[in-house]
Amino acid sequence: MNFNTTYFLPTYEVIYLMPKTPKGTDAFRLKKEAVKKGDIWRIHQDTKNPHPASFPVELVDNILTSCEGKIVLDPFAGSGTVGVSAKRNGWSYVLIDNSPEYCDMAEQRIKEA
Numbered sequence: 001m002n003f004n005t006t007y008f009l010p011t012y013e014v015i016y017l018m019p020k021t022p023k024g025t026d027a028f029r030l031k032k033e034a035v036k037k038g039d040i041w042r043i044h045q046d047t048k049n050p051h052p053a054s055f056p057v058e059l060v061d062n063i064l065t066s067c068e069g070k071i072v073l074d075p076f077a078g079s080g081t082v083g084v085s086a087k088r089n090g091w092s093y094v095l096i097d098n099s100p101e102y103c104d105m106a107e108q109r110i111k112e113a
Contacts, residue, residue, distance in 0.1 A: 011045075013055055015063065034066030051079035051105065060085035080106025084113040 019028040046056040060082050064072065070092055074082035077095035083106060086093035097103050 013059065015059075017063065017067070019067070019069070030066050031068065037062060037066065046081075049079050049081075051102065054079050055081055057081055057085050057088070061089065064089045064091055077106050078102050080109045083110040087113050 021028050041059070041062055043056050043058045043062075046054045064085055071094065072082055072086050072091050073094045073096075075096045077083065077097040079102060080095060083093045083095050085091075087110060095103075095106055097106065
């Protein structure tokens with residue numbers, strides 16, 4: 001959402017997908033049906049999250065359901081959105097954040113998911 005009335009603010013997220021491919025296996029590929037999602041996803045902003053830079057669980061759901069995998073790493077965990085999506089989609093997760101407040105927020109949010 002752009003709350004600035006004097007100029008346009010970017011209202012998009014850039015996603016970096018960096019898979020680790022085990023030695024001796026083929027290169028990483030998305031699931032066959034994942035390409036149907038396209039490269040632009042229209043997902044509404046998460047306005048009920050108290051974190052100042054949150055993003056919707058649906059965004060992470062799109063990623064995790066597009067990939068073969070077992071574990072996801074989020075080095076900037078914030079409110080735990082990646083953990084919520086991982087739990088929902090049967091993935092393991094590692095979340096890191098340097099804010100004890102956000103770590104507590106993420107832990108509670110994942111428990112409630």
